[in-house]
Amino acid sequence: MEKKEFPQNQVDLYQQIKWNGWGDTRKFLHQVKPEGFVALTTPSVSAQPLPSLKGFIKKELSLPTDDPNKPFELEETPSLRIEDIKIHAPKQYPEFVKELKAFFSADQLKDDKLARITHTFGKSIRDLIRVRIGLIKYAPDLIVLPHSHEEVEKLVQLAQKWNVVIIPMGGGSNIVGAIEPVSDDRFTVSIDMRRMNKVLWVDRKEMTACIQVGVMGPHLEEQLNKQGVSLGHDPDSFEFSTLGGWLATCSSGHQSDKYGDIEDMAVSFRTVTPTGTLELRNGARAGAGINYKHIILGSEGTLGIITEAVMKVHAVPQAAEYYGFLFPSFNHAVAALQQIRSSEIIPTMIRIYDPEETALSFASKPSKGPIAEFMSAAVKKYLHYVRSFDFKSVCLSIIGFEGPKKVVDFHRNSVFDILSKNGAFGLGSAPGKTWAEKRYDLPYIRDFLLDHNMWVDVAETTVSYTNLVPLWKEAKQAFQQHFRSQGIPSWICAHISHTYSNGVCLYFIFASKQNSDKDMKQYIEAKGLMTDIILKYGGALSHHHAVGYEHVPWMTRYVSKGWIQVYRKLKETFDPKDICNPRKLIPTIKEENNQEPYLFNVINIKNPKL
Numbered sequence: 145m146e147k148k149e150f151p152q153n154q155v156d157l158y159q160q161i162k163w164n165g166w167g168d169t170r171k172f173l174h175q176v177k178p179e180g181f182v183a184l185t186t187p188s189v190s191a192q193p194l195p196s197l198k199g200f201i202k203k204e205l206s207l208p209t210d211d212p213n214k215p216f217e218l219e220e221t222p223s224l225r226i227e228d229i230k231i232h233a234p235k236q237y238p239e240f241v242k243e244l245k246a247f248f249s250a251d252q253l254k255d256d257k258l259a260r261i262t263h264t265f266g267k268s269i270r271d272l273i274r275v276r277i278g279l280i281k282y283a284p285d286l287i288v289l290p291h292s293h294e295e296v297e298k299l300v301q302l303a304q305k306w307n308v309v310i311i312p313m314g315g316g317s318n319i320v321g322a323i324e325p326v327s328d329d330r331f332t333v334s335i336d337m338r339r340m341n342k343v344l345w346v347d348r349k350e351m352t353a354c355i356q357v358g359v360m361g362p363h364l365e366e367q368l369n370k371q372g373v374s375l376g377h378d379p380d381s382f383e384f385s386t387l388g389g390w391l392a393t394c395s396s397g398h399q400s401d402k403y404g405d406i407e408d409m410a411v412s413f414r415t416v417t418p419t420g421t422l423e424l425r426n427g428a429r430a431g432a433g434i435n436y437k438h439i440i441l442g443s444e445g446t447l448g449i450i451t452e453a454v455m456k457v458h459a460v461p462q463a464a465e466y467y468g469f470l471f472p473s474f475n476h477a478v479a480a481l482q483q484i485r486s487s488e489i490i491p492t493m494i495r496i497y498d499p500e501e502t503a504l505s506f507a508s509k510p511s512k513g514p515i516a517e518f519m520s521a522a523v524k525k526y527l528h529y530v531r532s533f534d535f536k537s538v539c540l541s542i543i544g545f546e547g548p549k550k551v552v553d554f555h556r557n558s559v560f561d562i563l564s565k566n567g568a569f570g571l572g573s574a575p576g577k578t579w580a581e582k583r584y585d586l587p588y589i590r591d592f593l594l595d596h597n598m599w600v601d602v603a604e605t606t607v608s609y610t611n612l613v614p615l616w617k618e619a620k621q622a623f624q625q626h627f628r629s630q631g632i633p634s635w636i637c638a639h640i641s642h643t644y645s646n647g648v649c650l651y652f653i654f655a656s657k658q659n660s661d662k663d664m665k666q667y668i669e670a671k672g673l674m675t676d677i678i679l680k681y682g683g684a685l686s687h688h689h690a691v692g693y694e695h696v697p698w699m700t701r702y703v704s705k706g707w708i709q710v711y712r713k714l715k716e717t718f719d720p721k722d723i724c725n726p727r728k729l730i731p732t733i734k735e736e737n738n739q740e741p742y743l744f745n746v747i748n749i750k751n752p753k754l
């Protein structure tokens with residue numbers, strides 16, 4: 145096999161993104177001193193003030209014992225510097241590495257500290273807390289960066305021969321512990337897929353494209369758009385996640401109401417397993433037995449490595465229009481949503497923020513943003529006195545339409561009709577524009593909170609329309625009560641992010657203050673509480689965040705025993721030595737029988753201090 149050199153002037157993506165936080169190293173929130181307000185710096189704008197954010201944090205996350213008359217100071221809890229982090233030396237496996245070197249060039253094999261740290265964790269709150277304090281138990285011993293399907297085949301063959309653990313990594317953006325090595329009993333390789341980033345062909349007649357799956361969102365769309373098409377998959381993590389990760393975790397994007405979730409877009413893909421490569425046929429549909437693609441979709445690298453995928457694409461939309469609305473309450477918004485869904489005229493996106501997330505949305509806007517203008521005193525007065533809106537229960541909604549202009553016009557008019565019948569107040573297209581521009585900013589707030597002795601996390605599910613409001617109410621009440629009864633400040637909000645004819649994705653965001661040595665304990669308590677309530681209401685264990693090992697403890701409650709046995713047989717067939725991303729997705733037999741603790745509980749119990 146011919147070795148392909150990586151162009152000398154290119155830098156690998158793991159060197160360009162934050163090792164201890166989210167996203168672009170040039171984008172972050174910080175306090176501007178001495179004034180003390182919070183600002184957002186991006187590659188194009190330096191220190192753009194977010195004037196209301198600090199006041200919002202003070203209101204929601206002050207301790208009950210804090211003196212309200214004292215100036216509110218954010219306590220600084222910075223991350224360690226990478227130079228101060230110690231990790232175990234990589235294991236040596238000369239026989240395996242010698243054979244590897246016959247097929248891969250030196251620059252495709254990395255075992256330096258930055259490479260190993262950036263391939264250890266995903267981006268969950270636990271991951272960030274641990275990496276910031278240098279709590280790294282098992283880092284991969286080697287990172288391999290393949291360029292082609294054939295190279296992945298070779299690598300997997302060698303791993304099988306030498307009993308080496310292989311963990312595929314795309315953007316590393318998962319928040320469930322999906323790429324973390326969980327033991328040091330075998331030599332562990334992280335397979336960084338991001339050099340496999342090309343669109344191989346586009347077929348405009350069938351409207352499909354064949355794509356190397358290590359491509360990140362923006363680079364993928366850039367290549368497709370040049371040929372007049374788009375995939376239309378736009379998760380919040382779009383900028384820093386890959387097609388392979390999306391397929392392997394059953395991901396879902398903002399516009400899934402129109403374009404579908406990732407499984408609806410996938411036609412076929414190639415998967416390299418330790419016992420051989422699995423191919424799928426292309427074609428619009430087949431009814432010849434089990435749909436085999438669903439065995440690999442969502443398998444999180446536990447059965448093999450996806451290398452190339454044929455995906456459905458669509459024409460770059462002629463029109464894309466996004467609008468903001470205010471509803472008097474969450475119940476009004478849900479009623480409107482149900483009527484829209486049953487009208488069968490479905491917008492590209494319907495996002496509904498509950499009152500608390502509406503307040504966050506306004507609080508995190510720059511000073512003279514369009515939403516701020518719309519929320520001028522006059523509008524507020526009108527809504528209050530004429531429309532009887534109570535601002536404590538107001539809900540913001542962003543609704544989008546994409547496609548040919550005539551279709552967009554028709555859909556917009558039909559949907560607006562339903563919205564106004566349900567008491568919605570139109571804010572025009574400015575909030576939609578702001579949403580589109582700012583939609584990738586929210587995760588940067590999380591780093592800021594960690595820098596200042598607070599934490600924030602999320603839980604999401606698919607829930608039926610019947611259980612939507614009861615789940616929303618109970619989860620919020622239980623979360624608040626749990627923390628407040630211990631004197632710990634807490635804040636929780638939710639939004640509806642994806643809609644279906646028989647339910648929605650309900651997405652909670654919750655935050656609290658770090659409590660000296662109890663930060664991990666609080667997180668586990670919150671996660672446990674939220675997941676139990678979600679399952680009580682028949683919700684999905686996850687709508688789009690996958691399983692990793694964080695959701696494994698709930699798996700036997702969530703799926704029938706028979707399916708777990710089917711999966712174990714598949715694993716034995718494709719991966720008899722259990723080298724592919726071990727201990728993810730389903731419990732081991734010992735975990736299931738309480739003969740060994742779940743990984744999630746074990747690692748967390750230590751409660752490290754920041």
Ligand SMILES: Cc1cc2nc3c(=O)[nH]c(=O)nc-3n(C[C@H](O)[C@H](O)[C@H](O)COP(=O)(O)OP(=O)(O)OC[C@H]3O[C@@H](n4cnc5c(N)ncnc54)[C@H](O)[C@@H]3O)c2cc1C
Nearest residue numbers: 314315316317318379380381386388389395396444445450
């Ligand atoms: C701020 C933030 C926002 C997010 N928003 C969304 C959202 O809106 N929608 C959503 O769906 N998710 C979201 N996520 C979760 C995450 O981005 C998704 O799970 C995403 O699909 C992961 O892609 P990745 O390329 O980063 O995969 P990674 O995190 O690198 O890997 C995820 C899993 O897939 C496996 N894997 C990766 N590549 C391959 C491959 N080629 N073959 C086989 N297995 C592979 C890995 O082994 C691992 O098990 C968000 C995460 C964050 C941190």
